[in-house]
Amino acid sequence: MEKEKKYCYEYPRPALTTDCVIFGFDGLELKVLLIERGIEPYKGRWAFPGGFVQMNETTEEGAKRELEEEAGLKNVFIEQLYTFSDVHRDPRGRVVSVAYYALVNLKEHPATAGDDAKKAQWFSIKKIPSLAFDHEKIFRMAMLRIKGKIRYQPIGFELLPEKFTLSELQYLYEAILEIKLDKRNFRKKIKKMNLLIELDEKQQNVQHKAASFYQFDKQKYEELLHKGFNFEI
Amino acid sequence: MEKEKKYCYEYPRPALTTDCVIFGFDGLELKVLLIERGIEPYKGRWAFPGGFVQMNETTEEGAKRELEEEAGLKNVFIEQLYTFSDVHRDPRGRVVSVAYYALVNLKEHPATAGDDAKKAQWFSIKKIPSLAFDHEKIFRMAMLRIKGKIRYQPIGFELLPEKFTLSELQYLYEAILEIKLDKRNFRKKIKKMNLLIELDEKQQNVQHKAASFYQFDKQKYEELLHKGFNFEI
DNA sequence: ACAAAAGTGTTTGGAATACACCCATGC
DNA sequence: GCATGGGTGTATTCCAAACACTTTTGT
Numbered sequence: 444m445e446k447e448k449k450y451c452y453e454y455p456r457p458a459l460t461t462d463c464v465i466f467g468f469d470g471l472e473l474k475v476l477l478i479e480r481g482i483e484p485y486k487g488r489w490a491f492p493g494g495f496v497q498m499n500e501t502t503e504e505g506a507k508r509e510l511e512e513e514a515g516l517k518n519v520f521i522e523q524l525y526t527f528s529d530v531h532r533d534p535r536g537r538v539v540s541v542a543y544y545a546l547v548n549l550k551e552h553p554a555t556a557g558d559d560a561k562k563a564q565w566f567s568i569k570k571i572p573s574l575a576f577d578h579e580k581i582f583r584m585a586m587l588r589i590k591g592k593i594r595y596q597p598i599g600f601e602l603l604p605e606k607f608t609l610s611e612l613q614y615l616y617e618a619i620l621e622i623k624l625d626k627r628n629f630r631k632k633i634k635k636m637n638l639l640i641e642l643d644e645k646q647q648n649v650q651h652k653a654a655s656f657y658q659f660d661k662q663k664y665e666e667l668l669h670k671g672f673n674f675e676i
Numbered sequence: 677m678e679k680e681k682k683y684c685y686e687y688p689r690p691a692l693t694t695d696c697v698i699f700g701f702d703g704l705e706l707k708v709l710l711i712e713r714g715i716e717p718y719k720g721r722w723a724f725p726g727g728f729v730q731m732n733e734t735t736e737e738g739a740k741r742e743l744e745e746e747a748g749l750k751n752v753f754i755e756q757l758y759t760f761s762d763v764h765r766d767p768r769g770r771v772v773s774v775a776y777y778a779l780v781n782l783k784e785h786p787a788t789a790g791d792d793a794k795k796a797q798w799f800s801i802k803k804i805p806s807l808a809f810d811h812e813k814i815f816r817m818a819m820l821r822i823k824g825k826i827r828y829q830p831i832g833f834e835l836l837p838e839k840f841t842l843s844e845l846q847y848l849y850e851a852i853l854e855i856k857l858d859k860r861n862f863r864k865k866i867k868k869m870n871l872l873i874e875l876d877e878k879q880q881n882v883q884h885k886a887a888s889f890y891q892f893d894k895q896k897y898e899e900l901l902h903k904g905f906n907f908e909i
Numbered sequence: 910a911c912a913a914a915a916g917t918g919t920t921t922g923g924a925a926t927a928c929a930c931c932c933a934t935g936c
Numbered sequence: 937g938c939a940t941g942g943g944t945g946t947a948t949t950c951c952a953a954a955c956a957c958t959t960t961t962g963t
Contacts, residue, residue, distance in 0.1 A: 456689040458685075496761070502759060526735060528736070530732060530733070539735065
C-alpha cells in the first residue's frame with residue numbers, strides 16, 4: 444500500500460535536508476565522520492550524516508539534531524557551508540540540501556556513539572572512500588572552507604581538547620593546511636596573537652622534555668571579536 | 677474558492693525561495709536594488725528581488741531567473757550568500773530562502789527595467805529604507821561578505837564598466853570598504869598584482885589631466901586562479 | 910592664471926621567512 | 937648515554953603605511 448500523502452501544496456516543493464561534514468583531529472590526522480548507508484539509494488556507500496529538516500526547526504537546528512542522533516555529538520562548533528541544489532543530486536527526486544560543517548575534538552568524542560545503530564566511522568581526509576550523492580563535492584567545499592577559515596579565525600581550538608601543547612596545535616594546522624610549518628615561526632605567531640593561556644601543568648610520562656599545556660582564552664577572543672579584530676595565522 | 681492543492685507529500689515541506697542582493701556602483705556610491713512590494717505581507721515595504729524556486733532549476737538558476745524577470749539583468753556575476761531558515765521569517769508560513777548576491781555595473785544597466793512593472797529603485801547602502809521579512813539581516817550579511825571578499829578576490833571589476841580609470845577603481849574600493857585609501861599605495865598594490873591592461877585611450881573633455889583607461893585582464897586571472905593563486909588588496 | 914584631478918618615489922617600521930642548537934626526560 | 941621531542945633567537949627580505957609635489961587640461 445502506498446504511504447499516505449497528506450501534506451498538500453498549490454505548487455510543488457523540493458524536499459529540504461541537511462548534511463554535515465564533521466571534522467575531528469586525533470593528534471595526527473584530520474578526519475571526517477561518515478555513515479554507511481543501510482538503504483537504497485547508494486546502499487552500502489558512505490555519506491555524511493544528515494536528514495530532513497523539520498517544520499519547527501531551522502536548518503542549523505536540524506543539522507545539530509542529526510549530529511546528535513547519528514553521531515552522538517552535542518554542543519559542537521557548527522557553521523553553514525553551502526546549499527546544494529542540483530536538480531538530479533538525489534535519485535529519489537528533488538532534494539535540496541543545506542550543508543554544514545562541524546568541528547569536534549576527537550579525544551572527548553572518541554568512538555562514534557550514534558543512537559541509531561548505524562555504522563559510523565572516522566576516515567582520514569587522505570583516505571576518503573567513494574561517497575554517496577554529491578557528497579564528494581560537499582567534502583571538497585568543506586576542505587576549502589576550513590583551510591581558508593583557519594587562517595583568519597581561531598577555529599582550530601574546537602578540534603583540540605581543552606588543554607593542549609603547542610606541538611599539538613601545530614600538527615593540527617599542518618593537517619588542515621596540508622603543509623609543513625616552521626616550529627619557531629609558528630610559535631612566534633601564536634604567541635603574538637596573545638590568545639593562549641600557559642598552564643602550570645606539563646605533560647607526564649613522556650620520553651622527552653615535557654611540554655607545557657596551554658588553553659585557548661575564549662573570553663579574550665570574544666572581547667576582541669566584539670571590537671572588530673583580525674586574526675591571521 | 678480555495679486554490680487547488682494538488683502537490684502532496686508524506687511529510688510537510690518548507691517552501692523554497694531565493695532572494696538576491698544586487699550591488700551596483702555609479703562611480704561614487706555603492707548601491708543595492710530594491711523592489712517595492714505590491715501585496716501583503718509587507719505591502720509597500722522594500723525588499724530584495726526574489727521568488728520561488730522551480731522544480732527544474734537549481735537555486736542559482738532560480739536567482740538568475742528572478743534577476744532577469746524583476747530587474748532585467750542578464751549575465752551578471754552572482755554567488756551564493758547564505759541560506760536563511762528562521763521558522764518565522766515569513767508570516768505566510770514556513771519559507772526557507774537561499775540568498776545570493778550579484779554585482780552589476782550601473783553604467784551598462786542604468787535604469788531598473790524589470791519586465792514585471794514592479795517599482796524598483798537603486799538605494800545607496802548608506803540610506804537603506806526599512807526592509808521586509810529578514811532582509812535587513814540578509815543585507816548585513818551581504819555587506820560583510822563583499823567587504824571580506826574584495827580583499828582577496830578581484831570581484832570589483834564586475835561593478836565597473838569594461839574600461840575604467842584607476843581613480844574609479846579606488847573610489848569603488850573605498851565605497852565597498854567604507855574607508856579612505858592612499859592613492860599612491862593603492863596604485864602600487866593594484867599594479868603589482870599585474871591584472872590590469874593599460875589602454876591607449878584616455879579620458880576626454882575633462883577639466884584636468886586626462887586619466888588613462890584600464891581593462892581587467894580576465895584571461896590572465898583565470899590562468900592564475902587555475903594555478904591556485906592568491907590576490908590581496 | 911587657476912582649479913581640479915592625474916600621476917609619481919622614498920623612507921620607515923613591522924611582519925614573514927629561513928635557519929640550528931641545547932634541554933629535559935624515560936628507558 | 938641515547939633517543940625523543942621541547943624549547944628558543946637572529947639576520948634578512950618583503951610588505952605596509954605614511955607622506956607632497958609636479959603635470960596636464962579646460963575654462
